[in-house]
Amino acid sequence: MKTRMILNVQRLPILCLALLFAGTAEEILAQGSLTPPPGEPAPTMKTLDQTEPRTPISSVPFTITQPGSYYLTANLVTASSGIIIQTNRVTVDLMGFSITGDRGPIDQGVSIEGQTNAPCRNVVVRNGSLHNFCYGVVLANTQNSRIEYLAVDGLDQAGFYLVGNYNGICSGNTIAHCSALGGYRGVDFFANYVGQCNGNTVSDCLFKGNTKEGLALGGRGECNRNVFTRCMVQDNGNYGILLRAASDGSCGGNVIEMCTVSGNGGAGIQFDGSAGAVGGNRVSQCTAYHNTTYGIYLLNVRANQIERNLVSGTRGSPTWGITVVGGSGGPNLVLQNTAVGHTDNYNIAAVNTYGPIVTESGALSTTNGAAALSPWANFSR
Numbered sequence: 001m002k003t004r005m006i007l008n009v010q011r012l013p014i015l016c017l018a019l020l021f022a023g024t025a026e027e028i029l030a031q032g033s034l035t036p037p038p039g040e041p042a043p044t045m046k047t048l049d050q051t052e053p054r055t056p057i058s059s060v061p062f063t064i065t066q067p068g069s070y071y072l073t074a075n076l077v078t079a080s081s082g083i084i085i086q087t088n089r090v091t092v093d094l095m096g097f098s099i100t101g102d103r104g105p106i107d108q109g110v111s112i113e114g115q116t117n118a119p120c121r122n123v124v125v126r127n128g129s130l131h132n133f134c135y136g137v138v139l140a141n142t143q144n145s146r147i148e149y150l151a152v153d154g155l156d157q158a159g160f161y162l163v164g165n166y167n168g169i170c171s172g173n174t175i176a177h178c179s180a181l182g183g184y185r186g187v188d189f190f191a192n193y194v195g196q197c198n199g200n201t202v203s204d205c206l207f208k209g210n211t212k213e214g215l216a217l218g219g220r221g222e223c224n225r226n227v228f229t230r231c232m233v234q235d236n237g238n239y240g241i242l243l244r245a246a247s248d249g250s251c252g253g254n255v256i257e258m259c260t261v262s263g264n265g266g267a268g269i270q271f272d273g274s275a276g277a278v279g280g281n282r283v284s285q286c287t288a289y290h291n292t293t294y295g296i297y298l299l300n301v302r303a304n305q306i307e308r309n310l311v312s313g314t315r316g317s318p319t320w321g322i323t324v325v326g327g328s329g330g331p332n333l334v335l336q337n338t339a340v341g342h343t344d345n346y347n348i349a350a351v352n353t354y355g356p357i358v359t360e361s362g363a364l365s366t367t368n369g370a371a372a373l374s375p376w377a378n379f380s381r
Contacts, residue, residue, distance in 0.1 A: 056070075083099070084108075098129040115168075120141065128151075136159040141170055148178065158185040162197050163197065171200065176201075187207060197221065198223070198226065236265065240262075242272070250279075257284040292314070301332065322339055332352045337378045
């Protein structure tokens with residue numbers, strides 16, 4: 001005999017509630033008291049300082065003397081300098097805004113002002129533009145700081161000026177994703193009177209249309225162990241990249257790699273050791289195109305390495321691709337380069353060491369001679 005169960009649908013809500021709240025008294029009390037705390041309700045909203053713990057900059061000039069975070073609130077104009085930083089551990093965010101000057105003779109868009117015995121450290125400046133100053137960004141006796149995503153133009157002097165002066169040290173800094181257009185120099189590393197400008201990095205930047213060099217290192221101090229990588233150095237009035245040490249100065253151990261150096265009014269890349277020491281530097285995987293007279297030119301320098309570069313389209317008459325000369329120069333190492341279309345693709349003094357120069361066309365094989373298969377070969381067409 002079958003039994004049929006009849007469900008009373010009117011009792012379903014009561015059954016569901018019973019199942020929902022089923023549990024022992026201990027389980028229910030474990031959820032906490034439902035009694036509100038005594039006293040009036042207190043506000044729970046955060047203050048502006050809690051939600052935006054940064055200091056606004058709404059007018060310039062503005063001097064920063066306390067560590068912290070600062071930000072621009074609008075496009076700003078000044079008849080003097082813009083932002084002056086005189087302490088450590090500062091971050092300045094331009095928030096995509098600009099600071100515009102009147103091209104005063106000593107005015108600076110952003111200046112980090114360390115002292116010889118008290119350098120500024122751990123400063124970050126980012127995300128905006130600077131126009132019509134004498135200098136765009138100055139790092140004086142500054143260490144372990146970062147400049148990024150800044151565009152500077154319309155300058156009387158350098159877009160980015162790193163200086164170690166009178167025993168001062170400017171080291172360990174980074175300039176990345178920046179541009180300097182239409183000034184005197186794009187970026188200038190200057191060490192003077194036993195100062196140091198060592199161990200800095202410039203990467204992924206554009207230096208274009210400056211009246212002198214796109215990138216320059218020199219002075220009577222040390223400009224050593226700096227790295228320049230993946231930069232575009234274009235259409236500057238003089239050299240694209242220049243390393244030139246003054247008397248008692250040195251430019252050593254610097255690396256220039258994967259840069260495109262084109263359309264400059266002098267040599268694309270030039271090392272000049274006629275006065276000071278220029279040695280132990282490396283130029284690697286760069287493209288030097290449509291520069292004037294020389295693609296890569298080394299004069300009176302020692303122990304530098306030029307490797308895996310492409311040099312072509314040099315302007316003028318006559319023209320040279322890669323030249324390494326000078327009475328006090330050598331030995332330098334030149335290998336695995338390609339030079340195309342010059343009056344003289346290679347002019348390398350005998351005191352230097354270089355891979356064999358291959359002039360044949362077509363598939364490389366032993367029929368071209370053993371030089372064609374050398375792993376150190378330079379190619380000339």
